[in-house]
Amino acid sequence: MILRVDNLTFSYHSKLVLDKVSFSIDRGECVAILGINGAGKSTLLKCINRILTPEGGCVFIDSIDITKMHQIDIAKNIGYVPQRTNTTRMTVFDAVLLGRRPYIKIDATNEDIDIVNDILKNLSLEDYSLKYIDELSGGEFQKVLIARALAQQPKVLLLDEPTSSLDLKNQIEVLDFIKDIAKKNGISVVVVIHDLNLALRFADKYILMRDSRIYSVGGEEVITEESIRDVYSVDVKIENISNKKIIIPI
Numbered sequence: 001m002i003l004r005v006d007n008l009t010f011s012y013h014s015k016l017v018l019d020k021v022s023f024s025i026d027r028g029e030c031v032a033i034l035g036i037n038g039a040g041k042s043t044l045l046k047c048i049n050r051i052l053t054p055e056g057g058c059v060f061i062d063s064i065d066i067t068k069m070h071q072i073d074i075a076k077n078i079g080y081v082p083q084r085t086n087t088t089r090m091t092v093f094d095a096v097l098l099g100r101r102p103y104i105k106i107d108a109t110n111e112d113i114d115i116v117n118d119i120l121k122n123l124s125l126e127d128y129s130l131k132y133i134d135e136l137s138g139g140e141f142q143k144v145l146i147a148r149a150l151a152q153q154p155k156v157l158l159l160d161e162p163t164s165s166l167d168l169k170n171q172i173e174v175l176d177f178i179k180d181i182a183k184k185n186g187i188s189v190v191v192v193i194h195d196l197n198l199a200l201r202f203a204d205k206y207i208l209m210r211d212s213r214i215y216s217v218g219g220e221e222v223i224t225e226e227s228i229r230d231v232y233s234v235d236v237k238i239e240n241i242s243n244k245k246i247i248i249p250i
């Protein structure tokens with residue numbers, strides 16, 4: 001087990017958003033967090049990496065309570081791609097190199113530069129390397145943020161709707177690439193995602209959230225017509241096509 005979230009509780013002012021949320025994730029596991037708008041998914045990611053301070057509960061990485069870790073060690077362990085972000089003007093290369101910051105003592109080493117170049121190549125961003133990030137499309141920018149988090153070489157990668165601006169081909173390519181490196185490098189990935197069919201293609205485990213709580217956690221078996229209706233208030237039919245579950249709204 002690499003990540004353990006234990007009874008995490010958080011409120012904005014008096015509004016309870018996370019109510020004793022608990023789950024654990026193994027090394028290399030790909031997890032999708034599902035739930036309606038406002039269910040608390042982004043808040044959960046922000047509490048895991050200490051952008052927000054939970055009012056109760058604990059988060060453990062490799063059995064270490066993250067409140068006992070320095071910020072730089074949290075950054076080495078947890079990569080995070082937010083839904084929205086403001087960044088200063090810089091090139092794509094420099095933006096991705098920023099992911100190496102927790103490791104760089106004075107100057108970037110050849111190893112740092114090789115890591116960045118590898119990731120740019122794998123995400124088909126190498127031709128954009130010297131372009132400024134404010135001159136990118138929404139989807140290209142989203143890929144740069146993912147590249148930066150990967151350059152951090154974290155144990156746990158938290159992605160908040162990472163494919164929302166990507167076209168279909170890029171959605172599939174980026175998620176397949178993330179899954180591939182999760183398996184190869186033993187990185188655990190937690191993705192907040194609204195597209196249920198993409199989630200089914202990507203995840204090994206699903207966390208369904210409803211009313212500030214976990215509705216269910218588990219493998220593909222927790223994705224049923226009944227659970228989707230309970231969580232999203234939408235009627236769906238689940239079909240099996242080429243041995244894959246496909247969710248069809250009806």
Ligand SMILES: Nc1ncnc2c1ncn2[C@@H]1O[C@H](COP(=O)(O)OP(=O)(O)OP(=O)(O)O)[C@@H](O)[C@H]1O
Nearest residue numbers: 012013017035036037038039040041042043044083
């Ligand atoms: N900074 C904030 N101050 C006050 N309330 C907030 C704040 N951020 C979020 N909330 C509220 O907390 C609840 C959970 O928000 P959160 O962003 O975690 O939901 P989410 O499941 O990620 O939603 P979405 O799918 O729309 O991104 C929502 O009701 C939201 O309005």
